[in-house]
Amino acid sequence: MNRKTLVLPAVVGLLAPVLAGCGASDEAGDGGEPIVVGTTDTFVTTKAFPAPFDPALAYEAASWNILRNTFQTLMALPRSGGEPVPEAASRCGFSDQNNEQYRCTLRSGMKFANGHPLTADDVKFSVDRTLKIKDPNGPVSLLSGVDAVEAPNDRQIVFHLKSPDATFPYKLATPAAAIVDAQVYHGAKLRNGFAVDGSGPYTLRTEERGGQVVSAVFSRNPHYKGGLKLKNDQVEMRFLKNADAMEDALKKGDIDLMTRSMSPEQIGRLERGDTEGVDVVEAPGQEIRYLGFDTDDGTAGRKAVRQAMAEVVDRQALVRDVYDRTAQPLYSIVPSSVGSHVNSFFNKYGDPSPEKARRTLRAAGIDTPVKLRLTYTTDHYGAATAKEFRTLRRQLEASGLFDVSVKGVPWKTFRPAQSDGEYQVYGMGWFPDFPDADNFMDPFFAKNNFLNTPYRNDTIRDRLIPQTRRQTERSAAAAGFEQAQDIVADEVPVLPLWQGKQYVATRDDVTGAEWALSSSSVLQLWELGRETSG
Incomplete structure (x- = not known):
């Protein structure tokens, strides 16, 4: 059938x-x-990624497929969505009105799959370990708001946060907070290779x-x-x-x-x-695809160049010609299926217009055609990625404003090079850690962000992200998230392309x-x- x-x-x-x-x-x-x-x-071990299944390093969907099935976290997202619920914990919650102290109690009789007892000391060890290793390719940014972790007894854990963060329960539900066995894992080094010792549903x-x-x-x-x-x-x-x-x-x-x-x-x-x-x-998805920019680059670092690209790229044609109906155009870094989304890029730039892009470049005194190199990964986001970048090149060059070259690189080379700022313009995808607009802001625009981008906007970083995290009722954070999306659309540190199913x-x-x-x-x-x- x-x-x-x-x-x-x-x-x-x-x-x-x-x-x-x-x-x-x-x-x-x-x-x-x-x-x-x-x-x-x-999954292959390399110098940059010697431990693909170590929670202190793993920070992409493929590795998290392994970790979520083999490690436990204190909290977990329920089957049908909604707010996190206890998993390795029997209960968790903020113990103060400012959302700066979070307490959990472990289930009784917890063990790792190897038979070792799992205690609050293992939880503390796991979080402290990721913060201490602080791998630039890892998920440390999700835990960077933790000031200190206490384990008063075998079942009690207390997290002291540097500032209020209503999204902290969501972060504890990610593999960034996976509980590792302190008897097996080193407190300051990655566990090289593919071995796993967790307490999750599977070995x-x-x-x-x-x-x-x-x-x-x-x-x-x-x-x-x-x-x-x-x-x-x-x-x-x-x-x-x-x-x-x-x-x-x-x-x-x-x-x-x-x-x-x-x-x-x-x-x-x-x-x-x-x-x-x-x-x-x-199923509807929250995966997004976007272009990132080296904003320190002599060409891609000029805002008018990025804005002109935003005025030329035709998302509707891109998803039609490359992805059929398996994707939809995206006009914000926050996908449309997440609360607080606004179509900021469409609101600012409207339909594709090479003539508007020409005026933007002319007003900034930029000669055309603008030479750009777009780099993508050949083996991480699917076979259609190469066609996507050929299509982007045709769209940009058809405007008469850009002279574009395209290069594909294997992921094991691409990701470290991207993080080191070697690419002028590059293609990336994002699978959210948790379904909240904060997870489409902090990883890209906070200090020590996932992209390791030189772009900095103090309004987003120092005011809007902290402000939205104070809102326990997440709908109350909408105004701050909307303002942040509008800033991103104006400055174009990233250019959202599409949202996948x-x-x-x-x-x-x-x-x-x-x-x-x-x-x-x-x-x-x-x-x-x-x-x-x-």
Whole structure:
């Protein structure tokens, strides 16, 4: 049977999947054959990334797929979205009116998968460790607001924050706050390689060749204590060379599910029902794609150049010609499915207009054509990325205002070089850590930001981000977020391009696929099971 399963948003800013038509339920049985998941993600150890599965370093969706299934955090986002709920903790909450002190109590009898006891000292050790290692490619920015961590006894943890932060429970629900075993991990060094010792729902065993993972087996952790209900005993993740190989494996039944990264053409074929026995799940997503700029560069550093690019780029044509209907144009760094979004770029620049761009450059005394080099990663965001950058080059050059060259670089080289400021203009994606507008502001514009960009705006950094974090009721932060988005549209330190939808393709005996992806595009392997007869 071929069918399409559609997941729709239940509330603005949060994703609550609802299954339309036939599909899985919470009653899917445990046990049975392992579920085999295919992906085009790659994990290889390099000098810049010697420890892909260490929570102090891992900070991208592929690695977090591993971490969320093997480590616990004090808090977790619930299945249907909403505010974080306790996971390794039995309860958590702010203990003061200013949102500067956050207390948690661990569940009783907690253990790591290796049998070691898990105590409040391990939680303190884990947070202190990430802050001490402070890897520039890691998630330390999510915890940078922590001033001190106390462990008064084996089950109590107290976080003292440098300033009020109503989003702190969300940050404790990310792998940045994953709890590691203090008996195994070094307090000041990364754990090189692919070994994992956590207390999450699964243990991990990897198969490696030449320093690269070729398969990963997730087995039910008998010591797990948390709020998740596992629908299977084992999941195997296979890492395939490209999207075509992944699709072939699904059709043959060698894998049961595939998601990252499917091409628009594949999604269209599978949705048309060309393959018997394969189902497709579609969900709204919060993944965004954008151009970043070295604002210290002699050319890209000139605001008029960036504004002229914003006036030329045709997002509608880009998503039509490259991504079909699997993406939608994005006119802000904050996606439309997140609260406080405004179409700031459209409001300022309107429809694409080479003539407006020409006037912008002329007023700034900039000669044309402006020479630019756009750099993208060849193996991280899917096969369509190369076509996307060829399309961007054609759009910019068709205006007569730009002379553009394009270069593709493997991710293992691209990310360190981008962080070191080696690229004039570069393509990046962002899968949010949590569904709040703060997570589309702080990582890009705060001190020690994720992009390591030289761009600085004191109004956003010193006033608007702190101001919005004081608002426990997040809708009250909307005015500050809207002002920040308008500033970004005016100064163009980044140029948002599109917002993606999420897709999962499965064999039709697999249940739970409608819950397999979180709103942040992270795989929730525990939701997957198999239909049983009878």
